[in-house]
Amino acid sequence: MVEGVNLDFLNIVIEAFLLEMPSRLDSLRSSLARGDTAAVRDQAQSMKWGGAFIGVGRFAGLCRELEVLALTGGIAGAAGLLSEIEAEYVRVEQDLWQRLGR
Template identity: 40%
Template structure:
């Protein structure tokens, strides 16, 4: 399985939903959520890499599930789908095909990080 080409596409509706949570401080909330996602994701990816190396499919499932949720929160739909695929591998108690999937997730995260950075610069 070839790793998908990174798109970095962001579903803006997810960010709009975060803004809507607080009418007065919506932009600041979006900024905090994006900053937390960008700061936390490398650790999730490292946890996945370690879990794959150790063959720990339960840890793969947990880490992929957590990253799937945070990716969806910031509108990184492609990354969330890749995480869902990785989570399913963990649920199926296998790591077969996980290495190229993780490579695709890492590539997509870097593209998403650039897109989110551009959004912050443009909107803040």
């Protein structure tokens, strides 16, 4: 964890991340299905920053890959990357809920 960060605050942020992420993933799935490159980019960027802030690097990195893909306009092959993001989120979700004692 980040030195000097209030752990109560960090736990609140982690919980918010966990509660928000399922709807963000749904939105990302819908945006990909519609071929909405701008929405994919925005969702991936937001998810990347959230993951980076709480220290889930692999999740953040996968979201960054999708963000870059969307920035270049090539989301046609993004379904596999979305599957990786979803699988990593399942792993992260379990770890973070355990960290929070739930």
